[in-house]
Amino acid sequence: MPTTLPLAPSQQMMWEFMTALDPAHPGAARLVVVEFRRLSGRLDVDAFAQAVQDVIDRHDALRTRFVRIGVRPEIEILPRVRSPLVQVDLTGQSSAAQQARIEQIAYEHRTVAYDPTEAPLWRAALIRLSATEHVLALCFFHMVSDGWSCRLFVEDLCHAYAARLGAVPPQPPLGVDFAGLAAIQETELAGGGVDAATRAAHWRDRLRPVSPYQLFPAGPPAPDADLSAEVATRFAIPPEVAARLRPAARRARTSPYVLLLAAYLVMLSLRAGRERIVLGTTTLGRESPLSQRLICQFTNNVYVPVEIAPDAPLGAVVRAAHASLTEAIAHVAPLHRVAEAVHPARQRPWPDSHLFDAWFQSAATASPVLHCPGLRVEPLDITARPTPGTPAPVVAADVPADCLPVWLKRGSPIVVVDDDRAGGVFIRNRSFFDDDLVRGLIDDYLAVVAAFVDDPDRRPAQLRLPDGACFFDHTTG
Numbered sequence: 327m328p329t330t331l332p333l334a335p336s337q338q339m340m341w342e343f344m345t346a347l348d349p350a351h352p353g354a355a356r357l358v359v360v361e362f363r364r365l366s367g368r369l370d371v372d373a374f375a376q377a378v379q380d381v382i383d384r385h386d387a388l389r390t391r392f393v394r395i396g397v398r399p400e401i402e403i404l405p406r407v408r409s410p411l412v413q414v415d416l417t418g419q420s421s422a423a424q425q426a427r428i429e430q431i432a433y434e435h436r437t438v439a440y441d442p443t444e445a446p447l448w449r450a451a452l453i454r455l456s457a458t459e460h461v462l463a464l465c466f467f468h469m470v471s472d473g474w475s476c477r478l479f480v481e482d483l484c485h486a487y488a489a490r491l492g493a494v495p496p497q498p499p500l501g502v503d504f505a506g507l508a509a510i511q512e513t514e515l516a517g518g519g520v521d522a523a524t525r526a527a528h529w530r531d532r533l534r535p536v537s538p539y540q541l542f543p544a545g546p547p548a549p550d551a552d553l554s555a556e557v558a559t560r561f562a563i564p565p566e567v568a569a570r571l572r573p574a575a576r577r578a579r580t581s582p583y584v585l586l587l588a589a590y591l592v593m594l595s596l597r598a599g600r601e602r603i604v605l606g607t608t609t610l611g612r613e614s615p616l617s618q619r620l621i622c623q624f625t626n627n628v629y630v631p632v633e634i635a636p637d638a639p640l641g642a643v644v645r646a647a648h649a650s651l652t653e654a655i656a657h658v659a660p661l662h663r664v665a666e667a668v669h670p671a672r673q674r675p676w677p678d679s680h681l682f683d684a685w686f687q688s689a690a691t692a693s694p695v696l697h698c699p700g701l702r703v704e705p706l707d708i709t710a711r712p713t714p715g716t717p718a719p720v721v722a723a724d725v726p727a728d729c730l731p732v733w734l735k736r737g738s739p740i741v742v743v744d745d746d747r748a749g750g751v752f753i754r755n756r757s758f759f760d761d762d763l764v765r766g767l768i769d770d771y772l773a774v775v776a777a778f779v780d781d782p783d784r785r786p787a788q789l790r791l792p793d794g795a796c797f798f799d800h801t802t803g
Contacts, residue, residue: 435465606682766793
């Protein structure tokens with residue numbers, strides 16, 4: 327294996343975005359993925375710690391560090407990396423005190439910046455609550471993991487733990503190193519018989535001219551604005567509407583996800599007074615059985631432009647959204663090729679936030695409950711909360727002024743719909759976008775979803791939104 331390697335294709339997208347947020351300190355972007363698990367039963371802590379090391383030895387991404395940062399970064403895979411697992415003993419504390427400390431650890435994991443030149447680029451804590459209760463907290467720098475990888479880490483960890491106890495044989499080697507992983511991604515991105523030139527032409531034709539940069543209304547951030555103050559506001563689709571969602575999608579010959587995406591397009595179109603909206607979303611990026619067994623960042627971003635004519639029926643918007651998303655997935659390409667096609671004169675970094683108006687995606691499939699010898703391993707939802715008085719990890723004054731528009735776009739409201747399509751969350755930076763805006767967006771969105779389900783022949787121009795506050799394009803970068 328060469329001493330240094332270029333990034334894998336799907337890592338390039340994430341790196342461009344991190345570099346745009348802070349060119350000199352990409353690790354300060356704090357783009358991470360997290361996983362929490364409750365371990366119920368008798369745990370052999372020594373065997374568990376050894377199993378963590380086994381997973382590190384199995385996956386190259388967990389031993390990655392950057393040897394050069396900038397617009398053409400290089401990485402190396404270290405032959406051995408010591409486990410970052412720390413053990414925290416909270417036995418004897420009250421349930422409230424234990425919960426508070428777990429939430430503080432989650433916050434620290436999310437907000438402490440990574441130094442990309444130091445391996446490992448992930449964190450882990452084993453928190454002991456009692457003799458038979460532990461919590462495992464995992465946090466990965468997004469360059470080395472995605473949501474699928476979090477689940478895979480836990481699955482491999484359970485197998486390695488069982489092997490350490492002699493209950494099962496160790497897993498066989500994966501048989502692919504990082505260079506092979508990058509080759510798998512290149513092959514999957516070139517699948518379907520669509521060549522690179524055709525893919526680039528698709529994005530050039532669909533995304534130009536590029537929309538104004540900022541769809542949601544927000545002024546310049548104050549110097550002390552917390553750039554990492556992301557909060558999630560849940561919404562639930564009314565049960566009587568959710569019950570009709572899948573039948574409505576079947577009638578439209580699409581999926582419930584696409585119908586929900588189309589409803590969001592219409593809501594944004596009505597509030598912005600624009601007939602063309604481009605949504606960003608993401609694909610799993612794992613087409614082969616082998617790629618589904620590898621820990622790394624695999625997801626690919628795609629962009630869904632749709633024209634929403636005020637007098638066209640809602641059913642036509644669903645069909646247009648379905649066609650646009652299908653085409654986008656068929657033409658998925660590495661970000662640098664998309665960016666070069668759409669912004670040929672733009673200097674790097676190329677954050678893909680220039681390519682979409684708003685973001686809409688699906689939550690990951692719910693992780694299953696796993697069983698190890700003597701243990702039940704189940705997903706756990708943890709809210710990250712700082713210790714009172716903790717300063718903001720990154721404020722507007724900490725980053726170059728020309729990076730602030732990218733931070734603002736990062737903090738714009740995004741929608742993540744639940745895997746069961748019965749609700750979801752709006753995520754945004756509260757320093758830029760207030761609670762009233764999000765409550766209004768939720769009210770309007772749910773009204774549009776109901777209209778799609780009840781009467782696909784209605785026209786967008788006939789809809790009356792409960793909140794209905796218009797917002798205007800704010801070009802901030």
